Amino acid sequence: MGEYLLEVKGLSVSFCQYEKGWKRSRIQVIRELTVSVRTGEMVAVVGASGSGKSLLAHGIMGVLPYNASVSGEIRYQGEILTEKKIRQLRGKEIVLVPQSVSYLDPLMKVGKQVENGKKGRTGQCREALGRYGLGPETEQLYPFQLSGGMTRRVLISTAVIEKPKLVIADEPTPGLHLEAARRVLGHFREMADEGAGVLLITHDLELALQTADRVVVLYGGMTVEEADREAFQQEETLFHPYSRALYRAMPEHGFSFVPGSQPYVKEMPEGCPYQTRCREVKESCRKFVPLRKTERGSVRCVLWGGEESR
Amino acid sequence: MAAERGIWIGKQLFRMMVLLGAVTVAVFALLSVSPIDPLTANVGQTALGSMSPEQVEKLREYWGTDQPALSRFLAWAGDFIRGDMGTSLLYRRPVKEIIWERFLNSVWLMGSAWVLSGVIGFGLGILAGRKQGGVADRLVTGYCMLIASTPAFWIAMILLLIFAVHLQWLPIGLAVPIGVAAEQVTAADRISHMVLPAAALSLTGISNIAMHTRQKMAEVMESDYVLFARARGETERSIIWRHGIRNVALPALTLQFASISEIFGGSVLVEQVFSYPGLGQTAVTAGLGSDVPLLMGVTVITAAIVFGGNAVANILYGLVDPRMKNRRKKS
Structure with a gap:
């Protein structure tokens, strides 16, 4: 499909690391990550801590550390997003909304940071802050003087002032109470409704389902399932055992949990990362499992594709 | 307030x-x-x-x-x-007079070494910390390691050997030329006598400031806010100017004022090598001659100046850093 604004296909990110002095090893944090965003659409990428969510954002923005290497395909408006291209686009058409106050310069006033060093943007800055209920007095504050909720709104203001086409929001809700978190996600929904594509990276499936159009479930740095919001209304329309487990873990669906935890990146098994916890694990799970289309999205599971194999 | x-x-x-x-x-x-x-x-x-x-x-x-x-x-x-610092046993003159005279000699020497090492050290630190492991970083770190493990008096002697003995560009010691009446000593004379000791002092002073600045700069470059600045399309140059120097300047300035003690410590050795009649050399002479009043005087003045430097560092931090300013207001 060519109408995608952002298309990430089979993205892998690995780090080079020295251990025990001289031995060099590669740590694969993200592998086979696939996600796409259309214009005017809000897509949530949901995964537990350590599933490589932030790296996805940094990978798209081209700000991964020097010892990281990336493979796979990132396309923006149908064209490969090269390093040169992202350098031109980032901070203009493509913006990142980071997760915490530590992403603001501690010694620079908020107004200057929202303006981002470009002259003659005082009006736009005031407008952007005002849109989120922050008065002109906010411009004179330093980041340490902001509350958690104000920080999020300031960070969102740094995005809207650029009038972006693609917004990548990296964990915008932790530390906020439910009402504030909902409001923040509402701001992103608004941007999508105004025509931007929004990629929301979060660990909170419940909140994501309230605002996003589609949800991509990550496990161990890999896309295991992608489905529209409605598919998450009942267990039967979800296909991957992990997505189903997430569904059942939600308070209104029984609050149940699957024992075990996500394997550490260095001990990640070949094939499906969920095999260590899956109750329906098969021999074929230990080999590479392709992502296959379903009627509501796509899934990476050997069980998909026929009732007889269940 | x-x-x-x-x-x-x-x-x-x-x-x-x-x-x-x-x-x-x-x-x-x-x-x-x-x-x-x-x-x-x-x-x-x-x-x-x-x-x-x-x-x-x-x-x-x-x-x-x-x-x-x-x-x-x-x-x-x-x-x-009561304001009486006593009479020097060695010089048979009031201690106050001697200290004032030596202080005037030293203040220019130490002051220029202090400013030079601060400015150059800061610049080198920024250059090195900008990209850890880069060529500039390796050169600067190498230099600093070398200098940090070299005693100041040895550097002073090497400088003396090269520039005063072999090349004969600069005088070999003292603060003024020998055999010239005090009224006839020119400013150029004084400066030429000061160049080598000041160079020896600042060469050693640089490494401390540079290494601290480098460390802080490297931290800033790896910080979340620099990552965000990059993601917002800021160029490396703008990042260094807008975020790097802004965040490194304060700790560097504090360190600079706190480093006055090191300049003093170094000056004792360096002045000795160059027979430069400053406070440092006076302290050595007074100590070896058991000139109690003179040594006590020098010690008190030195301690007061070092304390003053540290106090200025504290005050500056409170005045310039918005986070500190506010904390003071609150408490």
Whole structure:
């Protein structure tokens, strides 16, 4: 499909690391990550801590550390997003909304940071802050003087002032109470409704389902399932055992949990990362499992594709 | 606000008094157990040997060395508080005069070394920390490691060998040319005598500032806010100017004021090598000659200046860093 604004296909990110002095090893944090965003659409990428969510954002923005290497395909408006291209686009058409106050310069006033060093943007800055209920007095504050909720709104203001086409929001809700978190996600929904594509990276499936159009479930740095919001209304329309487990873990669906935890990146098994916890694990799970289309999205599971194999 | 500031200044002054008191007691105690006998050191072994025991006793009484250390100290302290720093045993002149004269010599030397090492060290630190592991970083770190493990007096001697002995570009020592009347000494003369000692001092001072700045700069470059700045399309250059220097300048400035003590410490050795008549050399001479009043005077002045430097560092931090300013307002 060519109408995608952002298309990430089979993205892998690995780090080079020295251990025990001289031995060099590669740590694969993200592998086979696939996600796409259309214009005017809000897509949530949901995964537990350590599933490589932030790296996805940094990978798209081209700000991964020097010892990281990336493979796979990132396309923006149908064209490969090269390093040169992202350098031109980032901070203009493509913006990142980071997760915490530590992403603001501690010694620079908020107004200057929202303006981002470009002259003659005082009006736009005031407008952007005002849109989120922050008065002109906010411009004179330093980041340490902001509350958690104000920080999020300031960070969102740094995005809207650029009038972006693609917004990548990296964990915008932790530390906020439910009402504030909902409001923040509402701001992103608004941007999508105004025509931007929004990629929301979060660990909170419940909140994501309230605002996003589609949800991509990550496990161990890999896309295991992608489905529209409605598919998450009942267990039967979800296909991957992990997505189903997430569904059942939600308070209104029984609050149940699957024992075990996500394997550490260095001990990640070949094939499906969920095999260590899956109750329906098969021999074929230990080999590479392709992502296959379903009627509501796509899934990476050997069980998909026929009732007889269940 | 004004009352608060007054209390703060009062506290600082009180601290300084306590510090100076402790320093004088320590120096005096060390001197009184020092094996150097002021009589032997100043009158001379032979002269003393040719005197009769009665004469020596008289001399002892005149100099006051027969008194117990405590009463000597109290006598000195009492005079000092009244503004009398005493008379130097070695120079037979008021200590105040000698210190003022030496201080004027030293202040230019140390001041220029201090400014040079600060500015160059800061620049090198920024350059190195900008990209850890890069060529600039390796060169700067290598230089700093080399210099940090080299004693200041050795560098002074090498500079002396190269520029004064072999090339003969600069004078070999002292603060003014030999055999020239004091009125005829020009500013150029003074400067040319100062170049080598100042260079030796600042060369060693650079490494400390540069390594600290580099460390801080590297931290800033790896910080979340620099990552975000990059993601917002800022160029490396703009990042260094807008975020790097802004966040590194404060700790560097504080360090710079706190490093006054190191410049003083270095000057003792460097002035010795260049026979430069400054405070550092005076301290050495006074110590070796058991010139108690002079050494005490030099110590108190030095301690006060170093304390002043640290106090300025504290004040600057409070004035410039918005986070500190606010914390003070709140408390």
